[in-house]
């Protein structure tokens with residue numbers, strides 16, 4: 001809205017022109033989301049405590065988690081509100097990509113909200129029945145994938161791009177829809193599985209979102225895209241605002257979620273943030289780069305898949321002491337902050353590798 005206001009005012013006062021620049025708006029989006037989180041965070045956490053929106057902790061996990069019982073969850077409401085308000089303030093609202101990104105994020109957030117609410121309010125540890133949960137997630141993921149496909153204006157918008165290899169791409173045609181769906185739902189679940197230690201999911205999320213902002217900016221700029229040899233997609237630069245809003249909201253949330261956490265994000269945060277990263281990767285055509293930069297999310301998901309398969313196949317044996325992977329290191333005796341910071345360091349390295357793909361091809 002502020003973007004549109006600046007567009008209007010610049011006709012009278014040329015100084016307002018500066019607020020229409022994508023770079024400045026991206027920086028202002030980080031700051032807005034950060035200030036929003038600092039302003040509303042304490043009151044929200046206090047309310048979650050008061051209404052007893054505390055996390056039930058399973059007693060079959062690492063013993064160190066029992067002391068976390070009662071830590072308020074659903075802090076994702078703060079993250080989602082910060083992202084939505086910031087994007088509505090600073091993005092060009094006539095841009096279709098912005099609406100696709102917001103739609104997926106809010107829809108996944110609502111499903112997560114219902115799941116959290118049932119778990120806490122009705123003291124039902126199972127939450128939303130799995131079938132219903134996946135029905136709604138699939139509907140949102142599939143619906144938006146079909147919308148992106150249906151409104152694509154150039155073939156490159158539905159082509160799979162391989163990083164680090166020049167001129168290698170695969171036109172997906174109608175298969176773009178199931179592919180985009182898998183990326184969005186897969187990313188959402190991967191972030192959800194990772195969200196099991198203080199700050200473990202949010203830092204990688206904000207680092208990957210910030211890097212994806214660079215991809216969005218470059219892809220939306222004809223000169224940069226041609227120079228770097230990445231797909232040029234008119235209008236996709238605006239997604240940088242959405243990405244930096246995630247980065248700002250994530251940093252603001254980390255303030256409260258840093259070890260020892262005052263609040264957890266809950267499914268409302270984890271499912272929405274994962275879907276947000278997935279849809280951005282789909283829009284900027286960088287799904288493989290997302291898998292590289294989000295290597296921690298991929299490793300956590302693979303650890304669960306391997307553990308479950310091996311457990312069934314071997315009749316009760318395990319590869320890891322416990323899945324997802326962070327539990328394995330906890331049971332090996334690593335202190336929680338060490339696991340968290342090491343997973344952050346690995347993500348930072350992977351994000352740099354992902355960013356290098358912009359030039360190395």
Ligand code: 57M
Nearest residue numbers: 058060061065073195196197198199264265266267322323
């Ligand atoms: C949700 N939820 C956290 C919090 C957070 C298939 C199976 C592997 C699924 C998996 C699972 O259910 N994962 C998804 C993980 C929970 O956190 C809440 O959930 C939200 C995210 N969805 O925002 O609201 C707990 O995580 C801890 N936490 C923190 N700090 C944070 O900032 O410490 C979360 C955020 C919180 C808190 O303790 O209560 C969770 O882990 O439950 N299931 C599992 O992860 C289980 N693994 C398992 O069963 N493994 C078996 C299988 C694969 C064969 C095995 O390896 O043998 C473990 N989870 C737990 N206990 N809690 C096992 C035991």
